[in-house]
Amino acid sequence: MMQQAEYQIKLPTFEGPFDLLFHLIKKAEVDIWSISIANITAQYLAYLQSMKELNLDIASEFLVMAATLLRLKSKLLLPRAPRASDQEEDEELFEINTAEELFQRLEEYRLIKEAAAFLRDREEAHQKIFLRSTGGQIWEGAHHLSDIMHRFAEATHADAYAPAFSAVEDFVLAEKSAYICSLLELAGQPLPMKDFINAGGTWEIIITFIALLEMARQRKVILLQDRLFGPILVALIEKEPQKEETSG
């Protein structure tokens, strides 16, 4: 078992069964319309066998193709039955009933592969040309809050389903709580809420506010406000030895 790791033969990867068949046909230097089903089936199975020996996962599509090839081969060996029952259209994705159909599908695949090669060439050529890019200028032209929100939603579209609070934010919150505590201890008296905000960005105000609410809930601080919209004072609640409280 341990020795397996020593054999690292790399097989070329194929995009699918058609890709592999196409590779085998090219290796045999025949064109699609004159391949021998028996021959190609043998080669295909040999390839799957080598994949198996290397303990590679063989995608189900490759196995379906192997079965299809074997069926086509067996059909060629047997006298043709009257094909009344064959008529029903099979909706199966990779269903191939005759050798002709296989050739047709392979030919279609070959054309697409050629088109893909053309696109690859274009891609490489065009990547050598640098164009003026919009990257990093998403705020330009955003005059209204709704614009900014729209652009923000666009820019972060991929993360739209990310959880609302991440570990990073929790960390920021804990940091802020510790900071508020240390300031209060140092001052030894209640402080107004604005004293805990340094840079004053929206994000910091939100974090500070959430931290204070959380600390009030945990009964670490008490929030005092003498009138509506008045300044909020934050006072530390002195820790009393909880164990002394006896139950009645």
Add this chain to the structure above:
Amino acid sequence: VDKELQIKIIEALLFLSEEPVSDDKISLVLSVPSDEAVMLVRELQNKLKADERGLQVYEIAGGYQMGTLPELATHLEKAFSEDVSSNLSAAALEALAIIAYKQAVTRIEIESIRGVRSEHVIENLIKRKLIRVSGRKEGPGRPLLYCTAPDFLKYFGLKELGDLPPLEMEIQEENLLP
């Protein structure tokens, strides 16, 4: 307005624009007919080409855009390496080729040509804005139809879909028998 000035205006216009500029827009800016605008852009294009300037005019996605000379890529990458988008995978290119030539197509049609499941590949192409959903096919299940998005032409530096080379069918039918 003299021609030299008109060409200068086009040069400045293309330099400023982040998107391909259509000939209609150029004709609007210069107040000249569209075909004259095209002629003037061509002239600018030829001039920059003849002088082998660092900036060239390219025809992309139905318009004109300034871009750098391809030969400069190795130098420019030193400064803008993060701007270079990663190449598409072979699977993505296959799916994209099918969509580009046969649009609009369903996922099943793509998969039957490729012989493999392609959901993931399609999803990625949509994310990269190279393809988009164009509607639903009538029939059982009403599957989604996919076609190329405007960014497809920009990504490959193509002028229009007609720039794609025709698919050449090999002669068949006759020599079919195995």
